[in-house]
Ligand code: HAS
């Protein structure tokens with residue numbers, strides 16, 4: 001069952017194919033570059049908000065904030081996800097064929113072209129609309145076209161990945177698909193279904209409007225289509241991290257994962273419940289009936305379940321491992337964990353951040369509490385301890401073994417030490433910054449704002465200390481980014497080894513239990529997914545067409 005083409009998935013000797021590896025590396029080069037540019041922008045923002053610093057060369061705060069959001073939240077993550085998923089497929093389903101790999105390359109170049117178009121518009125100060133590009137702020141049409149190309153590029157790459165997955169299934173009828181390959185398929189299918197929302201908004205609303213073909217835009221509709229995509233987007237970032245947690249970390253510890261079947265079920269639940277919940281970003285928006293907001297809040301609470309299942313599985317793995325190492329008391333298994341292995345420490349610190357990160361999400365989703373935190377910098381704190389800690393730290397851990405695995409090297413002592421430094425510096429910087437953001441947000445400090453003093457208003461005085469804390473945290477994070485880049489360089493420049501670093505793939509305690517068949521019945525999965533979307537969205541979206549909402553002209557406020 002664990003074999004394909006004669007090679008064993010669980011053997012430390014099974015590798016990512018060399019040609020696929022080049023494609024993975026090309027994607028990862030963008031990750032490093034985007035991280036550096038986006039991190040620099042982030043540092044400058046925290047300095048501006050501290051009230052002690054002004055941007056040079058006429059750069060605008062919102063211009064910088066747009067660059068930060070687009071380059072980190074969209075560009076860096078998308079390139080990582082494409083690269084990582086291709087590596088995971090090549091490692092567990094076997095190498096891509098020429099067509100599949102060519103689609104990977106075409107996708108890569110289309111994403112690159114789109115990124116450069118958008119980046120140029122941001123640099124020319126033609127697109128300071130932030131990464132959510134809310135109307136009626138209006139950017140240059142090339143910015144929207146660039147973003148569209150980025151998404152279309154991911155579709156092309158994803159098409160190649162899905163072809164690889166379905167080819168494995170055809171060639172290995174009756175066998176259970178390697179877990180990592182299965183997980184990439186779930187993430188990719190979710191991606192295709194959700195990006196239809198943002199693609200429709202951009203193609204039918206933003207592009208005609210920014211080209212002047214139509215004068216006005218339906219704001220409610222554009223935001224709703226955006227969040228139909230915007231919420232699953234956060235799971236598109238998260239699921240590759242969960243792939244590492246479920247299927248790779250147990251092997252790093254030298255033990256087994258908790259349950260292969262449970263991992264698959266949690267991914268299926270993400271497919272079902274990620275999409276029909278986007279309105280939890282619009283709980284205070286006008287134009288959507290309270291009933292539909294309430295329904296989507298309930299569905300949001302459903303999507304918390306697979307994360308709780310993940311937390312449970314990880315605790316089970318860690319405790320079982322610790323006890324195998326001889327721990328006997330209630331909690332001393334904790335001390336037995338491999339605290340000197342950067343792959344583990346990076347991921348573990350990420351998990352710790354996700355405990356308050358997830359709790360904050362539950363607070364945001366709770367209708368009444370959302371009114372207190374919405375549009376405050378609390379939300380910025382929330383997403384920095386979700387995507388900015390568990391997700392990105394896990395990406396770093398993946399880079400730590402992927403880069404040497406592909407380039408024929410090993411993680412040496414220095415790279416491992418850099419990884420440990422990275423984990424602790426990141427934890428310190430993100431800890432200080434995000435705590436300050438949550439605190440200031442509860443005291444009413446707004447998000448998406450260049451002002452720190454508010455003309456000396458009394459309430460704003462309370463925020464200054466937190467804003468200075470944010471700048472201190474941001475500075476540590478910038479140092480951490482430099483460490484990350486040094487780590488990447490160390491990983492690809494050491495001496496080549498006969499046996500490269502392993503791409504760890506774990507077995508599970510229930511490895512030989514047959515897989516529950518329906519989790520790979522794609523027709524059924526897609527029907528349920530679409531059914532839930534129709535329930536959650538049909539009426540609110542129809543109302544946006546029928547209730548005669550006045551259209552808005554475009555504004556360029558910068
Ligand atoms: Fe969120 C806003 C609700 C998760 C990202 N979120 C955002 C925005 C971003 C974002 C970027 O309902 C801002 C968008 C913007 O620009 O406006 N979020 C949630 C909920 C969850 C959630 C319910 N968010 C995420 C994740 C993100 C992310 C994941 C990125 C990757 N979020 C919201 C809401 C808003 C929002 C509202 C809108 C707010 C507004 O008003 O604008 C849930 O998925 C969270 C579930 C997670 C858990 C945690 C489980 C814990 C685990 C770790 C276990 C630890 C272990 C370690 C095992 C319940 C898995 C062992 C430890 C030892 C101690 C030994």
Ligand code: CU
Nearest residue numbers: 230231280281
């Ligand atoms: Cu959300």
